[in-house]
Amino acid sequence: MTTQPSRPQFGPAPNARAHLPRRLRGILSLNDFEAAARRTLPRPIFGYLQGGVEDNVTLQANHAAFRQWLFRTSVLVDVSGRSQATTLMGERYRAPFGIAPMGLCALFAFEGDLVLARAAEAAGIPFVLSGASLTRLEDVARAAPTCGWFQAYIPGEPAHIEGLVQRVAQAGFRTLVVTVDTATLANRENNVRVGFSTPLRPGPRLAWDGLVRPRWLVGTLARTLLERGMPHFENAGAGRGVPIISRSVVRQFGLRDHLQWEHLALIRRQWKGRLVVKGVISAADVERAGQAGADGVILSNHGGRQLDGTVPPLRVLQEAARVKGGMALMLDSGVRRGTDVLKALALGADHVFVGRPMAYAAAVGGQAGVAHAIGLLQDEIHRDMALLGVSSLAELHPAHLIPA
Numbered sequence: 001m002t003t004q005p006s007r008p009q010f011g012p013a014p015n016a017r018a019h020l021p022r023r024l025r026g027i028l029s030l031n032d033f034e035a036a037a038r039r040t041l042p043r044p045i046f047g048y049l050q051g052g053v054e055d056n057v058t059l060q061a062n063h064a065a066f067r068q069w070l071f072r073t074s075v076l077v078d079v080s081g082r083s084q085a086t087t088l089m090g091e092r093y094r095a096p097f098g099i100a101p102m103g104l105c106a107l108f109a110f111e112g113d114l115v116l117a118r119a120a121e122a123a124g125i126p127f128v129l130s131g132a133s134l135t136r137l138e139d140v141a142r143a144a145p146t147c148g149w150f151q152a153y154i155p156g157e158p159a160h161i162e163g164l165v166q167r168v169a170q171a172g173f174r175t176l177v178v179t180v181d182t183a184t185l186a187n188r189e190n191n192v193r194v195g196f197s198t199p200l201r202p203g204p205r206l207a208w209d210g211l212v213r214p215r216w217l218v219g220t221l222a223r224t225l226l227e228r229g230m231p232h233f234e235n236a237g238a239g240r241g242v243p244i245i246s247r248s249v250v251r252q253f254g255l256r257d258h259l260q261w262e263h264l265a266l267i268r269r270q271w272k273g274r275l276v277v278k279g280v281i282s283a284a285d286v287e288r289a290g291q292a293g294a295d296g297v298i299l300s301n302h303g304g305r306q307l308d309g310t311v312p313p314l315r316v317l318q319e320a321a322r323v324k325g326g327m328a329l330m331l332d333s334g335v336r337r338g339t340d341v342l343k344a345l346a347l348g349a350d351h352v353f354v355g356r357p358m359a360y361a362a363a364v365g366g367q368a369g370v371a372h373a374i375g376l377l378q379d380e381i382h383r384d385m386a387l388l389g390v391s392s393l394a395e396l397h398p399a400h401l402i403p404a
């Protein structure tokens, strides 16, 4: 037993959040960002970001999955030196979570991808740039030289794979995430209902949706058009894709329903950096990813945006942990709380990713908003580790959990 020098703990002071921009002061948890983003973003854009697929069975199950586990705590253990720093695929990160890849972030906030990348870089957590993003991947690589990962959808034609892989490597990314749960486009009825499409079609409805969100109209759309020009899909392949607003252009998604594990093996042969497979949801596929030479997998159901009724990743985590071999095992879909992060790590995850709340945070508060979101989750993990009775993440174990 060691005697600690006195380390006073202060409770929440009345002005504890005075340093935050006014818009962020009432945001006490990641969940609080959603309502604020709804007030900030035009209806079609918020709808695209928030939406799931069909009846939202998976979207709801993702959140319920974390509630199906409850903690067994250890008390009177010295947790004064606790740390949430972690090593993942040979890199050191300051927290066990990162920002999941999301398309179109430059529509949520001015320079949205850069805002997310810079906030992650400053906090020492990974940020995954989406292959459906509107910012040139080379610019994001500069903004997040140590924490930037790139996510690609496998181009349907093998000839296009090489060009993309070369471009990502030349930009300086060291981790390539290949998303594999998109054999075809999902049935996002929600997008139709809210008037969202890619490209967005200009018209009276879109104009009205923008006019009733003047802060977004001026601060994000007008500023982007003036300073950066019309956003395009920049990173779907080796070259530039279609613009985000157009009356007539049709976005070609390319056929992906013929892709197989051999295509992943082809990428493995060309990509010399770390390779992560995102969107697997079964132990059998985790094993196949390992056989194809992946360095890691992200268990994910795309945040409930692909096949409705897919099992939440948390439910398959333990079976995946048994077969992961030397791969890093990661998870996303529904992570909102420090307790969610600790539950996932206790069940075998090495790292988790958060999607929507980070985009909401960018919409509400730009880089300060994302920094606030990251800080909230870090604070929760730090507090929860103490209450749970662990000093390092390596101590987390299934024995910390009991089914609800």
Ligand SMILES: Cc1cc2nc3c(=O)[nH]c(=O)nc-3n(C[C@H](O)[C@H](O)[C@H](O)COP(=O)(O)O)c2cc1C
Pocket (backbone or CB within 6 Å): 048, 049, 050, 062, 100, 101, 102, 103, 130, 131, 132, 133, 151, 179, 278, 300, 301, 302, 303, 304, 305, 332, 333, 334, 335, 353, 354, 355, 356, 357
């Ligand atoms: C608006 C939006 C766009 C997304 N775009 C992509 C994408 O381009 N590539 C990808 O692999 N996953 C994409 N995803 C899925 C996320 O990477 C992640 O799996 C999911 O958001 C995690 O669930 P959560 O939002 O509940 O945290 C997207 C998710 C959202 C909400």
